[in-house]
Amino acid sequence: MQEKKKLGLAAWIFIAMLVGIVVGVAASGSEGAVTIISTYIKPFGTIFVNLLKAVVVPVVLISIICGMISMEDVKKVGSVGWKTIAYYLCTTAVAIVIGLVAANLFKGFFPVLETADVTYEAKSANFMDTIVNIFPSNMWSSFFNANMLQVIVIALALGAGILVTGEKAQPVVDFFNSLNDVVMNVMMGVIKLTPIGVFCLMADTVAVNGPKIISSLAIVLAVAYLAYLIHLLGVYSFTVKTMGNLSPGAFLKGMAPAMIMAFTSTSSVATLPVTMDCSKNLGADEEVSSFVLPLGATINMDGTAIYMGVTSIFIACCYGVDLTLAQMATIIITATLASIGTAGVSGAGMIMLAMVLESVGLPVAGIGLIVGVDKIFDMGRTTLNIVGDASCAIIVSNWEKKAAAKKAAAK
Numbered sequence: 001m002q003e004k005k006k007l008g009l010a011a012w013i014f015i016a017m018l019v020g021i022v023v024g025v026a027a028s029g030s031e032g033a034v035t036i037i038s039t040y041i042k043p044f045g046t047i048f049v050n051l052l053k054a055v056v057v058p059v060v061l062i063s064i065i066c067g068m069i070s071m072e073d074v075k076k077v078g079s080v081g082w083k084t085i086a087y088y089l090c091t092t093a094v095a096i097v098i099g100l101v102a103a104n105l106f107k108g109f110f111p112v113l114e115t116a117d118v119t120y121e122a123k124s125a126n127f128m129d130t131i132v133n134i135f136p137s138n139m140w141s142s143f144f145n146a147n148m149l150q151v152i153v154i155a156l157a158l159g160a161g162i163l164v165t166g167e168k169a170q171p172v173v174d175f176f177n178s179l180n181d182v183v184m185n186v187m188m189g190v191i192k193l194t195p196i197g198v199f200c201l202m203a204d205t206v207a208v209n210g211p212k213i214i215s216s217l218a219i220v221l222a223v224a225y226l227a228y229l230i231h232l233l234g235v236y237s238f239t240v241k242t243m244g245n246l247s248p249g250a251f252l253k254g255m256a257p258a259m260i261m262a263f264t265s266t267s268s269v270a271t272l273p274v275t276m277d278c279s280k281n282l283g284a285d286e287e288v289s290s291f292v293l294p295l296g297a298t299i300n301m302d303g304t305a306i307y308m309g310v311t312s313i314f315i316a317c318c319y320g321v322d323l324t325l326a327q328m329a330t331i332i333i334t335a336t337l338a339s340i341g342t343a344g345v346s347g348a349g350m351i352m353l354a355m356v357l358e359s360v361g362l363p364v365a366g367i368g369l370i371v372g373v374d375k376i377f378d379m380g381r382t383t384l385n386i387v388g389d390a391s392c393a394i395i396v397s398n399w400e401k402k403a404a405a406k407k408a409a410a411k
């Protein structure tokens with residue numbers, strides 16, 4: 001019965017996306033229709049994303065704390081933690097390599113663009129600043145500003161504090177567990193609105209971005225999407241099958257609602273509630289995924305990493321720069337770090353791209369070349385980002401299950 005209901009929501013989300021595309025395409029020819037969509041339909045999409053963002057800070061904070069509490073000892077948290085981080089880092093590095101290889105293969109097709117009038121004000125994205133900013137000086141301001149890396153640090157500290165305190169912390173444990181149930185129910189309520197949100201966002205994106213903006217940068221977009229697809233169908237299918245014991249087809253089918261949500265909202269953090277729901281339905285252990293997924297939505301960005309690799313090569317080509325192998329290696333390292341520092345919100349990857357370009361001496365103003373289509377890059381990279389998170393939840397759940405079975409057998 002419940003299975004049927006879940007399927008219903010996924011189908012509705014898909015239908016909503018298709019209807020959104022049709023409405024967007026129909027409207028894109030007429031300025032009046034585009035204005036109507038932007039003025040009256042988009043706001044409902046914005047309301048939906050706002051609602052999701054509103055539940056995200058409590059969801060991340062409480063689910064990480066409860067995930068840690070349910071693991072019962074700091075050792076288990078450490079065991080899940082290092083496996084998660086190792087998986088995230090490895091897949092991200094592979095992602096950039098795929099991006100770099102794809103872009104190098106196709107760079108002969110990149111158009112020589114007019115670079116003289118490029119204007120783009122890059123915000124500063126200094127690596128050391130990124131590290132310092134992870135650590136909050138005031139817990140409440142981290143919550144107010146929804147600074148997710150800081151929220152994660154707070155959650156990890158509180159979770160560890162509770163575990164170390166032991167029995168005396170029981171009232172706090174009960175409080176967080178009860179609050180977790182409440183927040184999850186609120187979140188499920190918001191998720192039910194997904195089809196409406198997806199329709200409104202999709203119709204607006206298609207209507208506003210229309211086909212004309214895509215055409216001039218079609219090749220670099222195609223290369224990025226090709227790399228996204230290779231990573232999705234190659235890397236994740238492989239890892240989920242071999243390490244997660246799940247067929248790639250079932251995995252992608254189960255992830256479809258979250259993928260559509262990520263594609264339309266371009267925010268991993270806003271998609272987090274749907275990602276959690278899909279992973280649960282795919283059999284990921286709740287105590288593992290409540291730790292792995294919020295962490296992943298903030299630090300694991302394989303799609304963003306691919307985007308950084310592809311666009312770096314593209315921008316280099318546009319400026320007539322031929323990157324050396326050493327510079328490519330630098331891109332792999334900085335893009336891994338930059339993708340970790342990228343916030344899981346719409347457009348954040350483009351700001352962090354400045355750091356990657358700077359690291360190899362490319363003009364940051366080159367971002368101006370792609371800013372017009374960044375939204376389209378973002379749709380694909382966000383989708384890949386959340387699929388990567390979910391693959392980790394499934395794989396680490398499987399590892400933990402196996403480890404527990406081994407332990408039980410040894411007793």
Ligand code: ASP
Pocket residue numbers: 266267268269301303304342343344345346347348349350378381382385
């Ligand atoms: N929008 C992406 C995400 O939320 C981040 C990025 O801009 O690359 O995952």
